[in-house]
Amino acid sequence: MPENGSRPQVEPDLTVNFAGIRSPNPFWLASAPPTNSGEQVMRAFDAGWGGAVWKTIGEPIVNVSSRYSSIDWNGQRMMGLNNIELISDRPLEDNLREIAEVKKRYPRHAVVASLMVESKREAWHTIVAQAEDAGADGLELNFGCPHGMSERGMGSAVGQVPEYTEMITAWVKEKAKTPVIVKLTPNIADITVIARAAKRGGADAVSAINTINSITGIDLDTFIPRPNVDGKSSHGGYCGPAVRPIALNMVQQVASDPEAALPISGIGGIANWQDAAEFILLGCGTVQVCTAVMHYGYRIVEDMIDGLTNWMRQKGFATIEDFRGLSVGRVTEWKHLNLSYKIVARIDEAKCIGCELCYIACWDGAHQCIHLDRVSGPVDGHDVELHTPPAAIEAATRASIAVTPIPKLDGHGPATGATPLARIPRVDETECVGCNLCSLVCPVEQCITMVEVETGKGPETWEERTSSQGGAKECAPPGLTTQRS
Amino acid sequence: MRQDPSIAEKFQDLHPPFAPQAARVEADRCLNCFDAPCTAACPTHIDVPRFIGKIARDNLRGSALTILDANVLGESCSRACPVEVLCEGACVFHRCNQQPIQIARLQRFAMDAFHASGGTLPRRSAVERAEKIACIGAGPASLACAAELRQRGFQATIFERRPLPGGLNTYGVAEYKLPARASVEEIELIRKLGVEFRHGVEIATEADVAALEREFDALFLGVGLGPAHRLGIPGDDHRDVIDALEFIAQYKTDTPPQVAESVAVIGAGNTAIDAANAARRLGAANVAILYRRTQRQMPAFSFEYEHAKQEGVRFLWRVMPVRIHADEGGIRSLECVQVQIGEGGALSPVPGSTFHFDCGQIICAIGQSPLLQLLSAVRGVELRHGRVAVDRPTGRTANPKYYAGGDCVNGGREVVDAVADGKRSGIAIAEHLERAAQGAGSPEAVHA
Secondary structure, three states: OOOOOOOOOOOOEOOEEEOOEEEOOOEEEOOOHHHOOHHHHHHHHHHOOOEEEOOOEOOOOOOOOOOEEEEEEOOEEEEEEEEOOOOOOOOHHHHHHHHHHHHHHOOOOEEEEEEOOOOOHHHHHHHHHHHHHHOOOEEEEEOOOOOOHHHHOOOHHHHOOHHHHHHHHHHHHHHOOOOEEEEOOOOOOOHHHHHHHHHHOOOOEEEEOOOEEEOOOEOOOOOOEOOOEOOEOOOEEEEOHHHHHHHHHHHHHHHOOOOOOOOEEEEOOOOOHHHHHHHHHOOEEEEEEOHHHHHHOHHHHHHHHHHHHHHHHHHOOOEHHHOOOOOHHHOOOHHHOEOOOOEEEEEOOOOOOOOOHHHHHHHHHOOOOEEOOOOOOOOOOOOOOOOOOHHHHHHHHHHOOOOOOOHHHHOOOOOOOOOOHHHOOEEOOOOOOOOOHHHHHOOOOOOEEEEEOOOOOOOOEHHHHHHHOOOOOOOOOOOOOOOOO | OOOOHHHHHHOOOOOOOOOHHHHHHHHHHOOOOOOOHHHHHOOOOOOHHHHHHHHHOOOHHHHHHHHHHHOOOHHHHHHHOOHHHOHHHHOHHHHHOOOOOOHHHHHHHHHHHHHHOOOOOOOOOOOOOOOEEEEEOOOHHHHHHHHHHHHOOOEEEEEEOOOOOOOHHHHOOOOOOOOHHHHHHHHHHHHHHOOEEEEOOOOOOHHHHHHHHHHOOEEEEOOOOOOEOOOOOOOOOOOOEEEHHHHHHHHHHOOOOOOOOEEEEEOOOHHHHHHHHHHHHOOOOEEEEEOOOOHHHOOOOHHHHHHHHHOOEEEEOOEEEEEEEEEOOEEEEEEEEEEEEOHHHOEEEOOOOOEEEEOOEEEEOOOEOOOHHHHHHOOOOOEEOOEEOOEOOOOEOOOOOEEEOOHHHHOOOOHHHHHHHHHHHHHHHHHHHHHHHHHHOOHHHHHO
């Protein structure tokens, strides 16, 4: 890893060459409503987007209303977005004409045509030729759409069957002159199975993930799930910030599989430069954005570019390739983790505001090693310790007599002073398992930190431990294990 | 209640209610602290994070019932409480440079929704008990005591000399905080619960008390304080020298008092500030609070002081009234002298500092004396410094049949303190009578 400050300042270059498709930056719009027309795509390019995957073209369809529903969380809108909209409902010739116009006006930007037609070789050959004749820089095969189109044998109906994926990818490759990207569905047990099939079919790249099958919620007055189409709903495709961890995991699985490894365009809840950097660190060459633009508009790309550039400058990265994939190898199987590594929670008493959320989380949700009773003397250890349990602490408060302070008599004001020691929890470090939970619930930044403690033991993984004891034990369902005695 | 229609206009809400979405946004900010300091700071220990969480999750009935479970006057407390020194003052957000949760406005939001939906107070026990308890005075302490007992199935009766229930809640809290109408509506729920109210009944003599003792199994003294202190200077019997509490009660529940162009308010407690602000809103151009000591010793909360300055009230410190000058046209001026504060807080006039404060009206807010006549009529109840001496956790007096709470015990604190006292006494009375009934075999045996 480059050292901060030790190398000369570089002006980062964000340009990318993704499987042969060039674009001024890695920020592409995903195939979705924001790329529905040439007028939109040109405004997006003006705002700074480096590329756009056109809203999927094919045989025109008819849409329903309504089409979207979302999950809000703690007052934040659209933590997750769900849609039952189909592919482009505009005439094919309009889309093709506009693709040509955009390419003519924006020759340096990437325009990728997303395609979906019925599973016939001729149909695919025709649409490939039409898209490339219009000037598309590449093709994305929509094998991921989980709603509506899949009922008609398209979208995820293809992407969930490796043989179909391989076959149709191969048909496309027979005709295509531009790079072919296969868009992967997450609605499958092992995404690498489909990624491998795409590679066998000759794909030049994959994009992942498409939306996740979902029902976002139910109206508790009408009992109708959302989105409501005249009293009924249908399972839709889930996206937005909520799906990002799932997308990162699937991207890492593809990136680390030698039989699936292709350039990856990362998709799934990307809303800012930090999200983008994470996908690139796990191997993505470009990232695609939809929900955040549907929420806030094309303008969000300004800080995606600015933020990523500043971060790259700070880290000394001159190009995207300088850090692409750096974190792939940092994800490993559990059995390779170091069992001797130990961290414990430390509470910074100067920062603690006395909310005691770490205490109740540790008692009810973890390992009962954060305490409110400050005691002197040697009580830490594995002997039986008597602590006041949470319910008794709350009961004591309710039984206490409190009065409104009169300034002249009692003279205390708002809680602006230091947190009383009695409200600052303490960590029993000999009991702390280093799970992180307290530091996750603490509302104050850097108040609870996890600190490494010396165990005096050399590094040892589970694999090493079990092999030194005569071979690793396989995890098998009961009845299937061969090692039962 | 004969409140003048102009009052609502002149005394609009100081803290306007939340719109539903704003309430949910604010509720979502709450950290849901464990053993929350806000709950600990509240004299009635309302489970604040719990009721706020229920607002965030759109369970408004559950939210209101959480509040009412701890504090039957949750509506008036949400408006009248000095939350800056109570729940909101204890909010941990103060310690990380964030605004505290607006607990009072959220509480009002839940309570307003409860009242709008026609909510009623729940019973804690469906068992109907025969024991009768008298609560003397219809202020917050008695209301809380009577409601607690009624919720547990006892027969509670409140005696009140004034025509409206609520005590200072109805008659004494600044209208821009708690309108008299809101106070009365809140108490209507207690009436619906089955608490009996006997208005226009003055309990003052030993004979009155003896009659109550014959009729009731236990008595609760929630009588508040007695007459206002007088200035004790020449001219203080002028009809335009008025008591602050009477002044406030009059504008809230009767024909608004005529205010002079210039008004002097004597005293610097919270009541003085309420009266001074009211004088401004009722039309006085020049209102000044005159106080013998300095801002540091002022009994009023500092946020009340800041509010009064915003209302245009002036403060004159280290000023002692000496004499009231009046002629046929009314009061002309208040003669005052500057004082200096010596060792131990002793005040002495500054020679040659006499001045005249020109005013047509003088409002006194220098405290109230205890209700000694009534309290001395009750045999066996001990007084300490004019206050009823009680066992704090139960409110029981030296006479085991009598319990007491509120201002007559604490010398004059807040509504919420009175509610806490009344509730504690209600629980203690109920437990005492239940034990007595068990000892005697059946509840009816008590009356046999």
